[in-house]
Amino acid sequence: xxxxxxxxxxxxxxxxxxxxxxxxxxxxxxxxxxxxxxxxxxxxxxxxxxxxxxxxxxxxxxxxxxxxxxxxxxxxxxxxxxxxxxxxxxxxxxxxxxxxxxxxxxxxxxxxxxxxxxxxxxxxxxxxxxxxxxxxxxxxxxxxxxxxxxxxxxxxxxxxxxxxxxxxxxxxxxxxxxxxxxxxxxxxxxxxxxxxxxxxxxxxxxxxxxxxxxxxxxxxxxxxxxxxxxxxxxxxxxxxxxxxxxxxxxxxxxxxxxxxxxxxxxxxxxxxxxxxxxxxxxxxxxxxxxxxxxxxxxxxxxxxxxxxxxxxxxxxxxxxxxxxxxxxxxxxxxxxxxxxxxxxxxxxxxxxxxxxxxxxxxxxxxxxxxxxxxxxxxxxxxxxxxxxxxxxxx
Amino acid sequence: xxxxxxxxxxxxxxxxxxxxxxxxxxxxxxxxxxxxxxxxxxxxxxxxxxxxxxxxxxxxxxxxxxxxxxxxxxxxxxxxxxxxxxxxxxxxxxxxxxxxxxxxxxxxxxxxxxxxxxxxxxxxxxxxxxxxx
Numbered sequence: 001x002x003x004x005x006x007x008x009x010x011x012x013x014x015x016x017x018x019x020x021x022x023x024x025x026x027x028x029x030x031x032x033x034x035x036x037x038x039x040x041x042x043x044x045x046x047x048x049x050x051x052x053x054x055x056x057x058x059x060x061x062x063x064x065x066x067x068x069x070x071x072x073x074x075x076x077x078x079x080x081x082x083x084x085x086x087x088x089x090x091x092x093x094x095x096x097x098x099x100x101x102x103x104x105x106x107x108x109x110x111x112x113x114x115x116x117x118x119x120x121x122x123x124x125x126x127x128x129x130x131x132x133x134x135x136x137x138x139x140x141x142x143x144x145x146x147x148x149x150x151x152x153x154x155x156x157x158x159x160x161x162x163x164x165x166x167x168x169x170x171x172x173x174x175x176x177x178x179x180x181x182x183x184x185x186x187x188x189x190x191x192x193x194x195x196x197x198x199x200x201x202x203x204x205x206x207x208x209x210x211x212x213x214x215x216x217x218x219x220x221x222x223x224x225x226x227x228x229x230x231x232x233x234x235x236x237x238x239x240x241x242x243x244x245x246x247x248x249x250x251x252x253x254x255x256x257x258x259x260x261x262x263x264x265x266x267x268x269x270x271x272x273x274x275x276x277x278x279x280x281x282x283x284x285x286x287x288x289x290x291x292x293x294x295x296x297x298x299x300x301x302x303x304x305x306x307x308x309x310x311x312x313x314x315x316x317x318x319x320x321x322x323x324x325x326x327x328x329x330x331x332x333x334x335x336x337x338x339x340x341x342x343x344x345x346x347x348x349x350x351x352x353x354x355x356x357x358x359x360x361x362x363x364x365x366x367x368x369x370x371x372x373x374x375x376x377x378x379x380x381x382x383x384x385x386x387x388x389x390x391x392x393x394x
Numbered sequence: 395x396x397x398x399x400x401x402x403x404x405x406x407x408x409x410x411x412x413x414x415x416x417x418x419x420x421x422x423x424x425x426x427x428x429x430x431x432x433x434x435x436x437x438x439x440x441x442x443x444x445x446x447x448x449x450x451x452x453x454x455x456x457x458x459x460x461x462x463x464x465x466x467x468x469x470x471x472x473x474x475x476x477x478x479x480x481x482x483x484x485x486x487x488x489x490x491x492x493x494x495x496x497x498x499x500x501x502x503x504x505x506x507x508x509x510x511x512x513x514x515x516x517x518x519x520x521x522x523x524x525x526x527x
Contacts, residue, residue, distance in 0.1 A: 331491020333500060334428070334435045345493060352492055359490045375495075382496055 068147070070284045070291075073200040077150035077280075079158070079192035085109070087158050087192075089150035097150055099157040109133050112157035114148045128178070130160050140168055146176045151195075151280040158191070195279035202234040203290065205283035212244060217261075222247050229282045231290055236342050241286040243277045250277065252286065256347040257293045344381030348374055399472040402455045406476025406509070409451035413444040414484050430488050434497060434504075445508040448477050452509035456516035463517040470513025477505040 077089045084104035091097055095116055101109040110132035117125045126142035138160070142148065156177055163180035172181045196206045207229040215222040224246030231239040231254060239254030248264035264272040275281075329337040330345035337345075351357070351374035361371035413433065417440050421431040429435040433444040452473040460466035481501045485494060 331493055332430075332432060332434060332485065332497040333491070333493065335438060335441055336434075338437075348493060357492075359492055359494055362495050378493055378496065 067284065068149075070288055071149050071151075074150055074197050074284075075200065076196075076198040077154060078194075078196040078198075079151075079154045080194040080196075081158060081191055082193050085158060085161065087154040089154045089157075091150060097148060097153045099150075099153045101157055101161055107133075110157065110161055112153060112160065114142070114153050128156070130157065132161065135164070136167065138168065138171075140171075140178070143173050143176065143178075149280075152176070155191075192279055195283060197280070197283035197287065199287050201291075203287050204232045205229050205286045206232070207279040207282050209279075217249070217251070220247070220249075222249060227277065227279055227282050229279075229286045231286045233290075233346075234342070235338065236340060238343060238346065239286065239290060241282060241289070243282050245277075248273055252289060254286075254290050254293075255343075256350045258289050340385065341382060344378055347381065348378040351377065397468050397471070399455070399459065399469050401459055402452075402469045402472030403476035403479070405451050405455050406448065406473035406478075406505075407480040408476075409447050409473070410444070410477040410480040410505070411484070413447040414480075416443065416447075432485070432488055434501060441504060445504055448473065448505055449508040449512045451477075452512035453516060456513040456520075460513070460516065460520060462523045463520045464523065466513045466517040466520050467510065468513075470509040470516075471506070473513075474502070474505040474509040477509070478502045481505065 072091075075091055079087045079089075081087070086102045087099050088102075089097055089099040097114040099112040101111070103109055110130065112131075113129045115127045115129070117127055125144065126146075126148055128138070128140050128142050130138040146152065159177055159179055163183055170181055171178050173179075174183075193209050194206065196204065198204045207227050210226045210228050212222045212224060212226045222244045224244065227243040227245070229241045229243075230237055231241070239252070239257065241250065241252035243250050250262045252261070253259040267273060277285075329342060333341075333345070336342060352371070355368065355370040355374065357368060357371035357374055361368055362375055365372045365375070414431070417425060417433055418431045421427045425431075425436040425440050433440040452470040455469040455473050456466040460469045478498075478501065482498055485497065485501075491497060
C-alpha cells in the first residue's frame, strides 16, 4: 500500500512538474498564421496523430493557469543581481505591482509600477510607469501580449535601469521586455544571482546560482551551473530543490512531504524538458510541491484513523482532555515554534496524521509500531537539535 | 525518603500553580493569547515568569528550611519535583498535545534549572554540613 502511494505521489510530482513547467516567459504574441490555423481546426478538423519524440507537453511562451495562480500568491519577489542592484517587487491588494530598485547601499535608484486598466490576463491593458532617480519618468501602455507577473516587473525595471531608457521614442519591445532600441538581446530572466519568492501562508523559497563540481548522484556525476532553491516556512528551512542545468536533472527533497528526481531521460516522450527551468519557476515549483501535497493531506486524501478508545482509555479520557487534532507547530511547546525544532514537530504531526496516531501511542507503544516510530523520530529529532536522519517511514 | 522534603515539594507545586493562575488570568493581554494558556506556549515571557516564580520559591525553601549546603540543593530539587508534578497535572487538564512527553521533559529542565540555580545561590551562604557544625 505504501509502495503504491509512494509511486502515485511520484507520478503526481512528475505530472506537477510538467503541468506547471509550461513556460519560458518569452511572452511573444501568437503569430497571425498560427491563430488562423487554430480557428480553422475548430471546425471539422481531422484528428491528428501527435508524433513521438516531439515536445507536446507545453506551449513555449505561455504559462499555464496553475502557474499563474501560484504566481498570484506571491506577495513579494526580491531579485539580487550581480552588480548588487536589488529589485523588490510587491503585489498590492488591487492586483497592481510596484518594483523598487536599490543599489548596494540601499539607495533607491527607481520605481516601476504596473497598473491594470483592463481585464486581467493576456490582452488586458496595463499602464507602466517608470520613475528613475536620475532621468525622465516614463509612462507607457504595456504590451498586450504580456501578462505581467512580479518576476516580469522586476526584470523590466532592471532592464530599464541598465539600458538607461531616455524616452518613449528610444524604446522597443524585445521578447516581451521593453528595451532601448538597438541594444543587444539578452535573457533578462537568467540574470538574478538570487531570487527570493515570499508566498502566502508564511512559505518562501530562495534560489541561488551555484556551481557543482563532480557532485556524485547515484551512478552519475553532476557538474556545471546549479539553481539551488531552499524552501522555508515561517523562517525555518523545510526543504530544498536543485536544478542542474547542464545535466538537465531536477532533485527535490521536502522531508516528510515529498522527495524525488526528474531527468531529461525520464521525459523522452515529451522530447526532454519542455522548457528551460529558471529561478522563478524553481521557487514556485518547490512551493507547489509542498503546497499541493500538504493540501491533499489536509483535505483527507490520507484518511484519519481514530480507533475507538478501550475501557482504560475511556477512563483516562474522562480525566484528560482528548486532543486528537494536531495544532500547527509544536503542541504544548509553541515557545519553540520559531526555532529549528519546529521542523521536528511538523514531521511528527505529519507522521501522526498519516498513520492515525494520537497522544496515547506514547504509552501504548505496542499498539502501533508506526506511531511508535513517529514518536521515536520526534525524540531523536529533538535530541539531535532538529535533525532526523530518515523520513522514509512517513 | 532520605531526600524527600515535603514542604519543598508542596511549595514547588503551589508556586507552579500560582504561576499558571497568572498565565490564565493574563494570557490574552500579557502573553499574546494565541494558544492554550500554558507556560511553554508563548514567545518566552510565560517561560520567564514561571522560571522566576520557581526561582523565588526555591530560594525561599532553601533559605528557610535548609540546614546546610547539601540540604539547600536537595530543597531546590524538591521544589522542582513539586513543580513537575503540578505541571503534569495541568498539562493533562489542558490537554496533552502530540509531543507531551517531550513537553514534560522540557518543562522539568526549565524547572530544575531555575530551582537549582536558586538553591546553589543559597548554598553558598550555608554551612558546609550541619552534622559537622
